Amino acid sequence: MARPWLNVLAQVVPVPLGLLLSGALVWAATNADWSGTSSNSGNTWTAGSMGLGNDSKVPMFRIDNMRPGDTGSNCIDIESNATFPTTLKLYSNSPNWPSNFQSFINLTIEVGSGGTAGDCSGFTRHKTVFDGTLDQFIALHTDFRTGLGPWRLSGKPPNSRSFRFAWKFSSSAPNSAQGTNTNEASFTWEAREQK
Structure with a gap:
């Protein structure tokens, strides 16, 4: 003879038992996950300098007491301490001069290597970058955009x-040039970060 309580038990017990077993599986799965990490520390950012x-x-x-035909030269070494590549240009920020006396001073500028201020004996020319008059240089090359180079x-x-x-000093300088002097001329080198 069948026992009715066994039928009831067979229908009721599986539900809580299933819930209990599934909870145990979830708990075990949560606690059984392995993990690993990797880190990279000590990061800093430092700006370059120029x-x-x-x-x-x-x-x-x-130069004092110039006479027509007089010549001279001098060298200068321009050095960058930039920590990144730069573009160098040469110009003058002197104002335009009212007299034409500067047009009698011919100016040649060469770029190269070697040579120091006051001593061009070790200078090696790579290229002539300007050959004109002092007033032309002052008028044409006034800022980084119009400067010689790069x-x-x-x-x-x-x-x-x-x-x-x-x-x-031009041999054709007229008599009226006697005793005349130029305004102060400045030569400016500017370096900017290469783009």
């Missing part, structure tokens, strides 16, 4: 360019 200097402590030229500097030593400036 500066420009030259080896001359005095003006390249202070010359690439790597950001690693040796990181410099040498320049030789040669001048000649």
Whole structure:
């Protein structure tokens, strides 16, 4: 004879038993997950730096008592301490001058290597970058955009360019040029980050 309570038990027990077993499986699965991590620490960011200097402590030229046909030259070494590649240019930020006296001073600028301020004996010319008159240079090359160049500097030593400036007082300078002097001329080198 069948026992009815066994039928009831067979129908009721599986549900809580199933819930209990599934909960145990979830708990075991949660606690059995392995994990691993990898980290990279000590990260910092430091900005690069850029500066420009030259080896001359005095003006390249202070010429007195010029006569027609007189010539001279001087060198200057421009050095960058930038920690990244830069573009170098040369210009003048002198104002335009009212007289035409500067048109009688012929100016040749060469870029190269070697040579120091006051001593061009070790200078090696790579290229002539300007051959005209002083007033033309002042009028045409007034800022970085219009400057002579560009010359690439790597950001690693040796990181410099040498320049030789040669001048000649024109043999055709008129009598009216006697006792005349130029306004102060400045030559500016500017380096900017290469784009």
